[in-house]
Amino acid sequence: MLHFFFFFFFFFFFTGNVIPAGMSLKSIGLELRCQCIKKESRFIHPRQIQNVELFPSGPHCKDAEVIATLKSGDQICLEPTARWVKIVIKKILER
Structure with missing residues:
Protein backbone atom coordinates (compact mmCIF):
# COMPACT_ATOMS: atom_id res chain seq x y z
CA MET A 1 0.00 0.00 0.00
CA GLU A 31 -8.10 9.49 -19.29
CA LEU A 32 -8.68 7.27 -16.27
CA ARG A 33 -12.33 6.30 -16.77
CA CYS A 34 -14.97 5.64 -19.40
CA GLN A 35 -16.26 8.73 -21.18
CA CYS A 36 -19.51 7.27 -22.51
CA ILE A 37 -22.40 6.74 -20.14
CA LYS A 38 -25.10 6.70 -22.80
CA LYS A 39 -24.42 5.58 -26.37
CA GLU A 40 -26.38 6.73 -29.41
CA SER A 41 -27.28 4.10 -32.01
CA ARG A 42 -29.61 6.14 -34.23
CA PHE A 43 -28.19 7.19 -37.59
CA ILE A 44 -26.47 10.56 -37.76
CA HIS A 45 -25.76 11.89 -41.23
CA PRO A 46 -22.01 12.14 -41.93
CA ARG A 47 -22.44 15.78 -42.98
CA GLN A 48 -23.33 16.58 -39.36
CA ILE A 49 -20.13 14.97 -38.03
CA GLN A 50 -16.95 17.01 -37.85
CA ASN A 51 -14.65 14.47 -36.17
CA VAL A 52 -14.73 10.91 -34.82
CA GLU A 53 -12.40 9.55 -32.15
CA LEU A 54 -11.92 5.85 -31.48
CA PHE A 55 -10.86 4.67 -28.02
CA PRO A 56 -10.16 0.94 -27.73
CA SER A 57 -11.06 -0.94 -24.56
CA GLY A 58 -8.34 -1.03 -21.95
CA PRO A 59 -7.63 -0.60 -18.25
CA HIS A 60 -9.44 2.78 -18.25
CA CYS A 61 -12.66 1.33 -19.67
CA LYS A 62 -13.79 -2.20 -20.50
CA ASP A 63 -15.72 -1.10 -23.59
CA ALA A 64 -14.45 0.43 -26.81
CA GLU A 65 -15.73 3.99 -27.20
CA VAL A 66 -16.55 6.01 -30.30
CA ILE A 67 -16.98 9.73 -29.67
CA ALA A 68 -18.23 11.97 -32.47
CA THR A 69 -17.89 15.73 -32.47
CA LEU A 70 -20.72 17.30 -34.40
CA LYS A 71 -20.39 20.47 -36.44
CA SER A 72 -22.52 22.14 -33.77
CA GLY A 73 -19.69 21.47 -31.31
CA ASP A 74 -21.61 18.85 -29.32
CA GLN A 75 -19.92 15.57 -28.54
CA ILE A 76 -21.89 12.34 -28.50
CA CYS A 77 -20.96 8.75 -27.87
CA LEU A 78 -21.85 6.34 -30.63
CA GLU A 79 -22.79 2.70 -30.13
CA PRO A 80 -19.83 0.80 -31.66
CA THR A 81 -22.01 -2.22 -32.46
CA ALA A 82 -24.51 -0.24 -34.56
CA ARG A 83 -24.21 -1.16 -38.24
CA TRP A 84 -23.74 2.40 -39.51
CA VAL A 85 -21.09 3.11 -36.84
CA LYS A 86 -19.17 -0.01 -37.90
CA ILE A 87 -19.15 1.33 -41.46
CA VAL A 88 -17.83 4.71 -40.28
CA ILE A 89 -15.12 3.01 -38.20
CA LYS A 90 -14.11 0.84 -41.16
CA LYS A 91 -13.77 3.90 -43.44
CA ILE A 92 -11.68 5.71 -40.81
CA LEU A 93 -9.35 2.74 -40.38
CA GLU A 94 -8.92 2.42 -44.16
CA ARG A 95 -7.46 5.94 -44.37
Whole structure:
Protein backbone atom coordinates (compact mmCIF):
# COMPACT_ATOMS: atom_id res chain seq x y z
CA MET A 1 0.00 0.00 0.00
CA LEU A 2 2.86 2.34 0.78
CA HIS A 3 4.38 1.77 -2.68
CA PHE A 4 1.03 2.71 -4.21
CA PHE A 5 1.03 6.02 -2.31
CA PHE A 6 4.59 6.87 -3.36
CA PHE A 7 3.84 6.03 -6.99
CA PHE A 8 0.91 8.45 -7.13
CA PHE A 9 2.77 11.11 -5.15
CA PHE A 10 5.69 11.10 -7.59
CA PHE A 11 3.39 10.75 -10.61
CA PHE A 12 1.37 13.83 -9.70
CA PHE A 13 4.43 15.77 -8.54
CA PHE A 14 6.32 15.24 -11.78
CA THR A 15 3.34 15.54 -14.12
CA GLY A 16 2.41 18.77 -12.37
CA ASN A 17 5.71 20.18 -13.55
CA VAL A 18 5.47 18.74 -17.05
CA ILE A 19 1.82 19.27 -18.01
CA PRO A 20 1.05 22.92 -18.83
CA ALA A 21 -1.75 24.63 -16.94
CA GLY A 22 -5.18 24.09 -18.47
CA MET A 23 -4.24 20.86 -20.25
CA SER A 24 -6.38 17.91 -19.24
CA LEU A 25 -5.09 14.40 -18.79
CA LYS A 26 -7.43 13.35 -21.59
CA SER A 27 -5.64 15.63 -24.05
CA ILE A 28 -2.39 13.73 -23.45
CA GLY A 29 -4.06 10.33 -23.56
CA LEU A 30 -4.35 9.67 -19.83
CA GLU A 31 -8.10 9.49 -19.29
CA LEU A 32 -8.68 7.27 -16.27
CA ARG A 33 -12.33 6.30 -16.77
CA CYS A 34 -14.97 5.64 -19.40
CA GLN A 35 -16.26 8.73 -21.18
CA CYS A 36 -19.51 7.27 -22.51
CA ILE A 37 -22.40 6.74 -20.14
CA LYS A 38 -25.10 6.70 -22.80
CA LYS A 39 -24.42 5.58 -26.37
CA GLU A 40 -26.38 6.73 -29.41
CA SER A 41 -27.28 4.10 -32.01
CA ARG A 42 -29.61 6.14 -34.23
CA PHE A 43 -28.19 7.19 -37.59
CA ILE A 44 -26.47 10.56 -37.76
CA HIS A 45 -25.76 11.89 -41.23
CA PRO A 46 -22.01 12.14 -41.93
CA ARG A 47 -22.44 15.78 -42.98
CA GLN A 48 -23.33 16.58 -39.36
CA ILE A 49 -20.13 14.97 -38.03
CA GLN A 50 -16.95 17.01 -37.85
CA ASN A 51 -14.65 14.47 -36.17
CA VAL A 52 -14.73 10.91 -34.82
CA GLU A 53 -12.40 9.55 -32.15
CA LEU A 54 -11.92 5.85 -31.48
CA PHE A 55 -10.86 4.67 -28.02
CA PRO A 56 -10.16 0.94 -27.73
CA SER A 57 -11.06 -0.94 -24.56
CA GLY A 58 -8.34 -1.03 -21.95
CA PRO A 59 -7.63 -0.60 -18.25
CA HIS A 60 -9.44 2.78 -18.25
CA CYS A 61 -12.66 1.33 -19.67
CA LYS A 62 -13.79 -2.20 -20.50
CA ASP A 63 -15.72 -1.10 -23.59
CA ALA A 64 -14.45 0.43 -26.81
CA GLU A 65 -15.73 3.99 -27.20
CA VAL A 66 -16.55 6.01 -30.30
CA ILE A 67 -16.98 9.73 -29.67
CA ALA A 68 -18.23 11.97 -32.47
CA THR A 69 -17.89 15.73 -32.47
CA LEU A 70 -20.72 17.30 -34.40
CA LYS A 71 -20.39 20.47 -36.44
CA SER A 72 -22.52 22.14 -33.77
CA GLY A 73 -19.69 21.47 -31.31
CA ASP A 74 -21.61 18.85 -29.32
CA GLN A 75 -19.92 15.57 -28.54
CA ILE A 76 -21.89 12.34 -28.50
CA CYS A 77 -20.96 8.75 -27.87
CA LEU A 78 -21.85 6.34 -30.63
CA GLU A 79 -22.79 2.70 -30.13
CA PRO A 80 -19.83 0.80 -31.66
CA THR A 81 -22.01 -2.22 -32.46
CA ALA A 82 -24.51 -0.24 -34.56
CA ARG A 83 -24.21 -1.16 -38.24
CA TRP A 84 -23.74 2.40 -39.51
CA VAL A 85 -21.09 3.11 -36.84
CA LYS A 86 -19.17 -0.01 -37.90
CA ILE A 87 -19.15 1.33 -41.46
CA VAL A 88 -17.83 4.71 -40.28
CA ILE A 89 -15.12 3.01 -38.20
CA LYS A 90 -14.11 0.84 -41.16
CA LYS A 91 -13.77 3.90 -43.44
CA ILE A 92 -11.68 5.71 -40.81
CA LEU A 93 -9.35 2.74 -40.38
CA GLU A 94 -8.92 2.42 -44.16
CA ARG A 95 -7.46 5.94 -44.37
